[in-house]
Amino acid sequence: MKSFLSKITLSAALIAPVLFQYSCKKVSPLSIDNDEVIQTPYGLYIANTSGMLINTNDGMHFNNVFPPDGYAPIALTTSQENLFMVKENLHASFNNGKNFQMVFDKVSRQEWNEQILDAPLQGKIYVATTEGKGVAYSSDNGRTWQIDDNFNPLIPVSYHITSFAALNDGSVYAFSNENLLLLKKENADAPWTPVTVEGVFPADDGVYFVSSDGQSLFLIESTGRHFHYVSDDAGLHWLKLLNGNIPWGSHIWTATRAPGGNLLIGTEYGVFRFEAPDQLIPVNNGLEIGTEVRRLTYKKNVYKNGATRYFVFAATNKGLFRSEDRGVNWVRTTDTTFQHNYRAMY
Numbered sequence: 238m239k240s241f242l243s244k245i246t247l248s249a250a251l252i253a254p255v256l257f258q259y260s261c262k263k264v265s266p267l268s269i270d271n272d273e274v275i276q277t278p279y280g281l282y283i284a285n286t287s288g289m290l291i292n293t294n295d296g297m298h299f300n301n302v303f304p305p306d307g308y309a310p311i312a313l314t315t316s317q318e319n320l321f322m323v324k325e326n327l328h329a330s331f332n333n334g335k336n337f338q339m340v341f342d343k344v345s346r347q348e349w350n351e352q353i354l355d356a357p358l359q360g361k362i363y364v365a366t367t368e369g370k371g372v373a374y375s376s377d378n379g380r381t382w383q384i385d386d387n388f389n390p391l392i393p394v395s396y397h398i399t400s401f402a403a404l405n406d407g408s409v410y411a412f413s414n415e416n417l418l419l420l421k422k423e424n425a426d427a428p429w430t431p432v433t434v435e436g437v438f439p440a441d442d443g444v445y446f447v448s449s450d451g452q453s454l455f456l457i458e459s460t461g462r463h464f465h466y467v468s469d470d471a472g473l474h475w476l477k478l479l480n481g482n483i484p485w486g487s488h489i490w491t492a493t494r495a496p497g498g499n500l501l502i503g504t505e506y507g508v509f510r511f512e513a514p515d516q517l518i519p520v521n522n523g524l525e526i527g528t529e530v531r532r533l534t535y536k537k538n539v540y541k542n543g544a545t546r547y548f549v550f551a552a553t554n555k556g557l558f559r560s561e562d563r564g565v566n567w568v569r570t571t572d573t574t575f576q577h578n579y580r581a582m583y
Contacts, residue, residue: 358407371398481517498563503530
């Protein structure tokens with residue numbers, strides 16, 4: 238297995254920026270004029286508990302995308318130019334967020350963003366559902382949906398998927414915290430097939446979700462009662478990650494690892510970072526006491542001089558925070574206008 242702390246290079250998914258008039262502005266701590274220097278900006282969407290959705294493509298200017306409607310999204314994703322929110326149902330916008338429509342009404346609501354996944358190399362979007370074995374998909378960027386029944390016949394009837402992750406080779410993985418079975422879909426036409434796992438694997442009373450940075454797979458235990466796991470060989474072998482300094486029984490909602498960085502997890506006690514498989518430390522410099530981290534993700538900017546810079550974002554109950562050193566130090570990027578309790582981010 239590759240070293241847990243080995244650096245990786247991958248391309249983060251870039252989302253085309255939505256063009257709205259800037260509604261607030263902050264001075265860049267990097268002293269960079271984004272309009273003149275950034276060649277390829279990122280796009281970031283954040284939703285709060287009232288249902289309001291905002292967007293930024295530089296971490297300093299924020300746009301109102303969708304007004305509050307009283308229903309908090311629990312997951313967000315995009316597919317090409319289309320934007321998706323999981324609320325009580327799955328809603329989609331096909332016009333840059335000007336309005337949303339319900340496109341699927343049988344979602345299986347989970348606590349993690351990995352309940353929905355855009356898999357562009359397979360030409361599909363996957364979402365966890367209450368129907369069948371837990372998978373629904375769209376092959377037309379979210380306009381129509383159907384239940385996926387393309388499973389290996391060895392899959393138990395009771396199997397029910399609850400999270401998804403993809404690797405850079407285009408393969409998609411699905412995991413069930415109810416059955417503790419990992420499945421792989423090699424390509425768009427392949428059936429969901431069990432992954433042969435050697436060695437350690439999660440405890441049978443944990444509540445896990447699968448996540449990925451494109452290079453490795455992570456199994457994150459969300460109740461704070463068990464270990465986490467990482468696989469660098471497409472799920473064949475798993476390395477146990479100790480829970481360390483996180484209080485036992487803490488809620489764990491999210492995980493991410495930026496290229497060149499370490500695995501971060503977001504909890505009700507802030508952000509924690511794995512320095513080694515048996516060394517998990519808090520990295521809350523810049524976060525207020527009592528900050529709950531519901532979502533973590535990273536984005537990258539490509540500058541005209543060829544440089545690439547990665548940013549890690551934390552959606553919290555005290556606003557949006559950004560780290561420029563892959564999750565060691567944090568700065569709040571939202572002023573009082575957008576300092577909300579955020580629950581979803583992509």
